[in-house]
Amino acid sequence: MAGRLYTKSHEWLTVDGKSATIGITDFAQSQLGDVVFLELPNAGRKLEAGESFGVVESVKAASDLYAPVSGRVAAVNDKLAGKPELINSDPYGDGWILKLDLSGEAPKDLMDEDAYKKFTETGA
């Protein structure tokens, strides 16, 4: 599995062959505060890279989620319905959001960990 990649809109993804796992970053969850609800697509939905696919509601605000890559929703993390706080406690593990079956190539503007870290420090 390749390393974790990041978007400017604070999603992360890992790619394993033609499958990608998507979540929001630790920086994002820490900025949002306690997550209380997620509105997510059903399995089977087709997403284009950059398309809004759902909403994360924290105590503070509702924020749109954007697909980092194009693909079809293969799985949605069912645990989040009952335990949205997994986004806060384990954003890169049990707090994953979607699995996508990839269609096409990943966009070139995704960042690696160092680049993302720099991005959040210099004015995300």
Add this chain to the structure above:
Amino acid sequence: MTMSARNLTASTPLRTPLYKRHVALGGRMVDFGGWVLPQQYTSIRDEHFAVRKVAGLFDISHMGRFKVIGDGSLEFLQSLLTNDLSRIGPGRAQYNLICNEGGGILDDLVVYWGEEDFTVVVNAANREQDLEWMRTHAPRAVEIEDRTFELALIAFQGPSAEELMPADHLDDLPYFGFRPGVVAGVEALISRTGYTGEDGFEIFVSADQVERVWDAILEKGAQSGVLPAGLGARDATRLEAALRLYGNDMDTTVNPYEAGLGWTVRLEKGAFMGRDALAKIKTDGAKRTLVGLQTAAGDIARHGASVSSHGRAVGSVTSGTHSFFLGHPIALAMVEVASLRVGETAAVDVRGREASAEVVQLPFYRGSARSAAAPAKS
């Protein structure tokens, strides 16, 4: 994901004397009313529960604090504020409003009647504007001094606050009473007031000693579950208690009767700023009123969301959040008078769709505050 611009600080916000403590405790610092304060330290949920079950400690040093000094201070305050200070006396505090000539609310505040002068605590975002307004209207003999930067202010709130305060003889301090005292060896002014619906204290202490008091309260309460609490827990607890937030639930376009604060307007006390307009509004009847809404899990109605009844728009949400303690979202909404009654179902906009909302009795939650039903009516 789009990040809230509120996290990003364009101009340098002010720091309270507890800034280093907040950072050391892992506080997530955000800009609030021109000040950098912790949104939360660990989790809003945990901090919220600490306040409701045991006690939480808040830094509220961002709030504006003025001394009103000189002959005629009482008469001056009576002429500017809506409530009647003659109903209290030295050692008592009173919830109050400043209105403009038209009866619009300029700010809400608490007035502390001290032995030698009055202390006024106002909203952080309105501090400079209030100061100018008060100075403009004050007679020559009355001085308004801004003490915001010399005095720190912290709030220790929760059902166990009295038991866990590192101070003696608090049992006889009445709700909305205050007096000088010693907290953790430091001289302070201790007030039985708050903004959470719980019993508790607000402690005025000099800025250079506040860390000592802060540390002592957290240390003494640690085993019992006391937590430092941030803005998130403060907003959730105040909203559950249906305590209004200036800038959200009221502003200059709202009058006290609409905000449900008619009890702070004492028309019979004599002339005061806004009295004629307020007397007319009272006679004619307010056109709008604040109501409480409860929605299903996930349906958080945010400030500005439109509210409708039977397909007709009747108003909008002024404050809304998810209440971890009650287990569902809650909101205050400013709506046409008599358009929504307790028990009825309204529709509210949530992320662009209509969600069902039940109109419920206020407050959403009644905490341990000794007289939460009628704050400041001392």
